[in-house]
Amino acid sequence: MHNDISEILFSEQDLAIRVRELGEAITRDYADVAGDAGIVVVSILRGGAVFTCDLIRAIDLPLEVDFMAVSSYGNGAKSSGVVRILKDLSTDIRGRHVVIAEDIIDSGLTLKYLLKNLQSREPASLTVAALMRKDTPAQADIPCRYIGFECPDEFIVGYGLDFAEHYRNLPYIGVLKPEIYQ
Numbered sequence: 001m002h003n004d005i006s007e008i009l010f011s012e013q014d015l016a017i018r019v020r021e022l023g024e025a026i027t028r029d030y031a032d033v034a035g036d037a038g039i040v041v042v043s044i045l046r047g048g049a050v051f052t053c054d055l056i057r058a059i060d061l062p063l064e065v066d067f068m069a070v071s072s073y074g075n076g077a078k079s080s081g082v083v084r085i086l087k088d089l090s091t092d093i094r095g096r097h098v099v100i101a102e103d104i105i106d107s108g109l110t111l112k113y114l115l116k117n118l119q120s121r122e123p124a125s126l127t128v129a130a131l132m133r134k135d136t137p138a139q140a141d142i143p144c145r146y147i148g149f150e151c152p153d154e155f156i157v158g159y160g161l162d163f164a165e166h167y168r169n170l171p172y173i174g175v176l177k178p179e180i181y182q
């Protein structure tokens with residue numbers, strides 16, 4: 001285990017099993033509507049990238065994957081509350097079945113913004129697959145169809161999640177020692 005981590009919350013194996021289950025659920029739920037065009041998985045950079053890469057390989061349907069980059073945390077451990085689009089989609093999602101793939105719902109502000117923004121593009125449907133939902137007080141009410149894990153209100157890293165751009169490459173998800181980010 002990395003020296004800056006106090007506890008592993010989800011091991012590499014926990015993640016592999018749960019992501020496979022989410023992929024199977026999406027496969028079942030969209031089998032009738034996917035058609036030849038398939039679904040569009042919208043991956044939210046940068047945190048959602050690792051989850052997305054595993055999730056799409058667990059979905060047995062035609063699909064397109066596209067990426068959007070937004071950021072509200074900068075280099076800190078607290079949301080600024082202001083969501084900025086750093087990179088927009090290349091795909092026109094109008095009339096398409098869209099699944100947003102995101103790593104974590106914390107304050108919920110990122111997804112609240114994204115749902116409103118993507119809904120205005122008139123997709124045929126729009127759902128969220130979040131690997132984790134944190135037990136955060138006053139979290140925005142986000143309709144989330146697929147949730148991998150509930151997680152405690154601690155600052156966590158790994159499997160795509162960073163602190164100041166580090167730790168995204170850890171193969172597990174762990175709690176960062178508070179002395180590292182305080």
Ligand SMILES: O=P(O)(O)OC[C@H]1O[C@H](OP(=O)(O)OP(=O)(O)O)[C@H](O)[C@@H]1O
Pocket residue numbers: 044045046047048070071072073074079102103104105106107108109110111161162
């Ligand atoms: O529910 P919220 O409080 O909005 O927090 C969740 C968001 O915060 C992180 O992204 P961040 O803005 O740090 O950018 P990153 O994905 O590039 O790391 C994470 O990847 C989620 O997108």
Ligand SMILES: Nc1nc2[nH]cnc2c(=O)[nH]1
Pocket residue numbers: 073104106107154155156157158161162163
């Ligand atoms: N790395 C990381 N990013 C976040 N963004 C919102 N909550 C978190 C968290 O717990 N860890």
Ligand SMILES: [Mg+2]
Pocket residue numbers: 044045046047048070
């Ligand atoms: Mg993010």
